[in-house]
Amino acid sequence: MKKRLSPYMRLVDAEISRYLDRDVEELYKPLRNLFSRGGKRIRPALCMISCEAVGGNRRDALKAAAAIEMIHNFTLIHDDIADRSKLRRGKPCLHHKYGLGIAINAGDGLFSVAYEALSDAVIQSGKPEIIADITKATTRVCEGQAMDISWVQERQWDLTEDAYLSMIRRKTGALMAVSCKVGGILGGGTKRQIDALANFGMDLGVGFQIHDDVLNLTGDVKKYGKEIGGDINEGKRTLAIIYTLALCTPEEKRRLTHILDKEENSYEEIKETIEILNKYGSVERGANTARELIEGGKKRLSVLPDSPAKKLLLDLASYIVKRER
Amino acid sequence: MKKRLSPYMRLVDAEISRYLDRDVEELYKPLRNLFSRGGKRIRPALCMISCEAVGGNRRDALKAAAAIEMIHNFTLIHDDIADRSKLRRGKPCLHHKYGLGIAINAGDGLFSVAYEALSDAVIQSGKPEIIADITKATTRVCEGQAMDISWVQERQWDLTEDAYLSMIRRKTGALMAVSCKVGGILGGGTKRQIDALANFGMDLGVGFQIHDDVLNLTGDVKKYGKEIGGDINEGKRTLAIIYTLALCTPEEKRRLTHILDKEENSYEEIKETIEILNKYGSVERGANTARELIEGGKKRLSVLPDSPAKKLLLDLASYIVKRER
Numbered sequence: 223m224k225k226r227l228s229p230y231m232r233l234v235d236a237e238i239s240r241y242l243d244r245d246v247e248e249l250y251k252p253l254r255n256l257f258s259r260g261g262k263r264i265r266p267a268l269c270m271i272s273c274e275a276v277g278g279n280r281r282d283a284l285k286a287a288a289a290i291e292m293i294h295n296f297t298l299i300h301d302d303i304a305d306r307s308k309l310r311r312g313k314p315c316l317h318h319k320y321g322l323g324i325a326i327n328a329g330d331g332l333f334s335v336a337y338e339a340l341s342d343a344v345i346q347s348g349k350p351e352i353i354a355d356i357t358k359a360t361t362r363v364c365e366g367q368a369m370d371i372s373w374v375q376e377r378q379w380d381l382t383e384d385a386y387l388s389m390i391r392r393k394t395g396a397l398m399a400v401s402c403k404v405g406g407i408l409g410g411g412t413k414r415q416i417d418a419l420a421n422f423g424m425d426l427g428v429g430f431q432i433h434d435d436v437l438n439l440t441g442d443v444k445k446y447g448k449e450i451g452g453d454i455n456e457g458k459r460t461l462a463i464i465y466t467l468a469l470c471t472p473e474e475k476r477r478l479t480h481i482l483d484k485e486e487n488s489y490e491e492i493k494e495t496i497e498i499l500n501k502y503g504s505v506e507r508g509a510n511t512a513r514e515l516i517e518g519g520k521k522r523l524s525v526l527p528d529s530p531a532k533k534l535l536l537d538l539a540s541y542i543v544k545r546e547r
Numbered sequence: 548m549k550k551r552l553s554p555y556m557r558l559v560d561a562e563i564s565r566y567l568d569r570d571v572e573e574l575y576k577p578l579r580n581l582f583s584r585g586g587k588r589i590r591p592a593l594c595m596i597s598c599e600a601v602g603g604n605r606r607d608a609l610k611a612a613a614a615i616e617m618i619h620n621f622t623l624i625h626d627d628i629a630d631r632s633k634l635r636r637g638k639p640c641l642h643h644k645y646g647l648g649i650a651i652n653a654g655d656g657l658f659s660v661a662y663e664a665l666s667d668a669v670i671q672s673g674k675p676e677i678i679a680d681i682t683k684a685t686t687r688v689c690e691g692q693a694m695d696i697s698w699v700q701e702r703q704w705d706l707t708e709d710a711y712l713s714m715i716r717r718k719t720g721a722l723m724a725v726s727c728k729v730g731g732i733l734g735g736g737t738k739r740q741i742d743a744l745a746n747f748g749m750d751l752g753v754g755f756q757i758h759d760d761v762l763n764l765t766g767d768v769k770k771y772g773k774e775i776g777g778d779i780n781e782g783k784r785t786l787a788i789i790y791t792l793a794l795c796t797p798e799e800k801r802r803l804t805h806i807l808d809k810e811e812n813s814y815e816e817i818k819e820t821i822e823i824l825n826k827y828g829s830v831e832r833g834a835n836t837a838r839e840l841i842e843g844g845k846k847r848l849s850v851l852p853d854s855p856a857k858k859l860l861l862d863l864a865s866y867i868v869k870r871e872r
Binding site: 246248305321323324329330334335337344354357358360361365367368371375 | 571573574621622625628629630646647648649651652653654655656658659660662663665666669670675678679682683685686688689690692693694696697700
């Protein structure tokens with residue numbers, strides 16, 4: 223899959239570089255450093271492939287794709303601060319490498335430069351509606367992030383599956399959905415095709431996040447060490463937790479919420495948590511939910527004519543829930 | 548002056564409220580809290596008055612004005628974190644009231660909502676170029692903030708007046724300039740009028756910031772207590788400091804940079820710093836520079852026909868350098 227995505231990745235990385243190759247090193251150096259670390263670039267790939275899947279040229283969606291990837295990365299810079307993360311793409315987070323003030327501001331600058339790329343995309347395409355679409359999605363991302371942070375901060379445990387999905391549709395779904403939607407718009411797709419792409423992107427985003435949460439709970443705990451169960455230390459509300467809390471004994475519930483509310487947990491506590499989740503089949507149930515979402519998403523693409531781009535979207539969707547750590 | 552600005556303030560506050568009156572309390576409540584504290588709303592006023600000064604209706608510029616005020620406020624939320632400030636408009640900064648993660652994200656959400664208002668402004672006006680203009684200004688603001696933070700962090704003292712002006716044109720000038728420029732565009736001004744308004748706004752912004760820096764060094768130190776000399780504790784590079792460092796003895800330079808590099812200073816150290824600055828007439832020289840900039844800016848408006856709006860712009864400019872603490 224990486225090989226099939228690499229032409230899109232190279233295009234978008236070159237485009238982003240053009241926007242960040244400027245003076246005022248104090249702002250742009252940390253940003254160039256972040257992008258030099260690589261990354262999956264799934265959102266810009268989705269945007270350009272969606273453009274091709276409705277008959278457009280990938281370059282028609284390139285500037286919007288670059289903007290979306292910049293928006294995604296600005297949220298990563300800021301989320302890493304909120305989550306007190308130490309590493310991003312295997313290297314120190316920007317707030318550790320350059321300081322808190324520089325990192326917050328670098329995220330802001332990246333957000334702003336993304337809108338420079340979007341303005342250029344509008345001039346190129348004559349389609350100003352893409353700004354409103356991407357902006358609404360970005361607001362949704364911030365809403366989801368606010369819910370996610372507040373639930374941990376307020377020790378909120380009274381959460382339904384619907385509440386979790388509502389959060390994750392915002393935090394992860396909205397930007398993937400608009401990536402596909404805007405690709406469809408810039409490729410000249412029909413209303414029906416554009417809607418299908420948006421819905422496909424939403425299913426993909428939500429499925430992606432749920433699968434990601436599952437990955438954080440599986441694998442060989444000893445082998446992966448600190449990485450496994452990071453969400454447990456951060457107290458993240460995930461589907462496996464919500465499924466379990468609805469089924470487990472009051473004693474198990476007290477134990478789970480106690481561990482999740484703490485900031486640091488021992489290897490034994492992480493292991494104990496994962497065992498309770500597995501006792502109720504919640505991790506496997508989460509994995510199934512992700513797979514079902516992805517399968518549903520793939521069906522939505524039936525309105526698109528067969529093409530290599532459509533095939534790539536379908537394969538990318540399947541790949542997303544097959545990924546391992 | 549406050550009384551003459553209040554109709555603009557009421558309009559823009561009502562418009563901003565419309566954008567922030569939404570569900571997802573976790574995001575919008577902190578933002579409504581911030582705006583409920585008031586504020587001068589100088590930038591949106593400049594935008595709407597500039598619109599009137601070229602013959603437009605203030606409502607034509609209302610959504611853009613609201614967007615600019617939202618952008619300004621998102622930078623305040625984030626700057627307060629970088630500066631480790633405790634109070635904003637007399638109440639705890641958002642990061643103190645709601646926590647770091649919520650505050651960073653609230654700033655991001657506000658940035659995004661500003662672009663929703665801008666998208667609406669483009670639909671209303673049919674002038675998409677205002678997005679590119681405001682975005683470029685916002686990028687400049689981030690560049691200026693990066694320079695400002697880095698100079699303190701890297702203990703950079705080798706700074707010229709030009710370097711300071713280059714920073715402050717970005718950090719404060721750019722958004723004031725674009726406020727006036729976009730008002731001129733939305734009011735249907737000529738190219739010459741729009742350019743004059745942009746240059747007026749830049750002079751106003753730079754003069755405003757220099758005057759603000761001077762205010763932080765003047766007044767009755769005992770009476771104002773902690774507020775006086777806050778910039779000295781933060782180690783901010785200001786014009787009075789740069790003027791003094793170019794003139795003072797090596798011993799005074801060592802003393803000044805030592806105090807400015809420290810995070811906490813005693814009342815005596817703040818007083819000593821202000822005395823050295825005054826010995827070289829640097830505070831008064833800064834005040835003069837601000838006044839000259841403002842006078843230059845006012846002359847630029849000669850291309851505008853006489854009107855109550857033009858009179859208000861001129862009076863607002865004079866007011867800005869007459870303000871006291």
